[in-house]
Amino acid sequence: EILVVAEDITDRIVARRAKESKDATESVFTAIFSDVRNVDANLVVTTVFDLEQQLGQLRAVTKEGLRDFSVVLNPLHTIKGTGRTAGFVYYARIIHNIEDELLKVKEDTNDLNEFFKAFQVHSKEIFSLWDTTKNILTVAFPDLMGSKVNVEDLKKDLLSLKQQLAQGQVKDGLAKVDEIIKKTDSSLSVVRRTIEIENKVRSIVMKTAKALEKEVSLSIEIDDAEVAPEILSKINEVLTHLVSNAIDHGIEDSDTRSRSGKPPKANVTVFINAKDDELHFRVEDDGRGIDVTKLTAKAVANGLFTKAQASKMTHEQKLELIFHSGLSTKEEASEVSGRGVGMDAANRASKEISPDGSGISIQSILGRGTVFKFKSITKKA
DSSP states (O other), X not given: OOOOOOOOOHHHHHHHHHHHHHHHHHHHHHHHHHHHXXXXXXXXXXXXXXXXXXXXXXXXXXXXXOSSTHHHHHHHHHHHHHHHHHTOHHHHHHHHHHHHHHHHHHHHHOOHHHHHHHHHHHHHHHHHHHXXXXXXXXXXXXXXXXXXXXXXXXXXXXXXXXXXXXXXXHHHHHHHHHHHHXXXXXXXXXXXXXXXXXXXXXXHHHHHHHHHTXXXXXXXXXXXXXXXXXXXXXXXXXXXXXXXXIIIIIOOOHHXXXXXXXXXXXXXXXXXXXXXXXXXXXXXXXXOOOOHHHHHHHHHHTTSSOHHHHHTOOHXXXXXXXXXXXXXXXXXXXXXXXXXXXXXXHHHXXXXXXXXXXXXXXXXXXXXXXXXXXXXXXXXX
């Protein structure tokens, strides 16, 4: 005799999945709250502005489609660096994982359509996580996050002004004009001076050196000058990659430095000089320098050039290979660098703000260190 027992477990499965989803959501919120609690308050406004600019590039891709892989990979890598620098550790880690998955799709298929499909799936998480983070920041830093004009509030103010003027209430209307101008001026004044770069650069050095367990001293000299917010955002993008790469790729660990006769503590120096309507940047380190032989060999191994072509390249041309997308001499990628993306992103960004369209120039001596230079306008024409 066989006893068959049938039980509908649909409700139990639905309940379990609902609990798993709830637990996962609470875990995400906990991680975001932890980030916001530990974020560098001095960098909140600049970081939010920079991330909005960088995420805007990715939003444009979701609407316009792909031209090449770099239009996704470059801003994504920059977003990770920007977030990590300010203390958004969880968000940076998620972006790092998404980078891993997108790069695997690229390597496996080398197909823009497949890559775009994968990006579209991940883009929802990228944007929703940032929106949640920003909402929590608004609660945690109401004064800082409220410093920008809310577009909807501005629309209401303008509608009110229109009604007052239509009713002949000129005096009240003029008062409303003054109020709107003050709000707009307050918004536009956010992130407008080069001196504000110092906090960001110090944070990059401190967090990157700590993550890589390296001893690094920073010297920084800045001519204070006014600069348009969108230009400053691009400057921050370039400096994030240059300084992070200097510490990760250029600077040796203390033991290696001591064996080479160098002080255990490395030096990174940043100079920013204002000349008329231009800014001139110099980022240098006293690290290992760029091994052009190794870099060129990697380029040949990756099929970028033949040995015969590489042998005819000048020293400067070989140095500039570090700006080639996807080329890195690092054996393993870290959360900081090693994907062959950051320097390409930095060079492209520098060209966007250069007064003459030039990118980053390099000087490097093997065993002694590297110097990067670039120029920027202070405002758009």
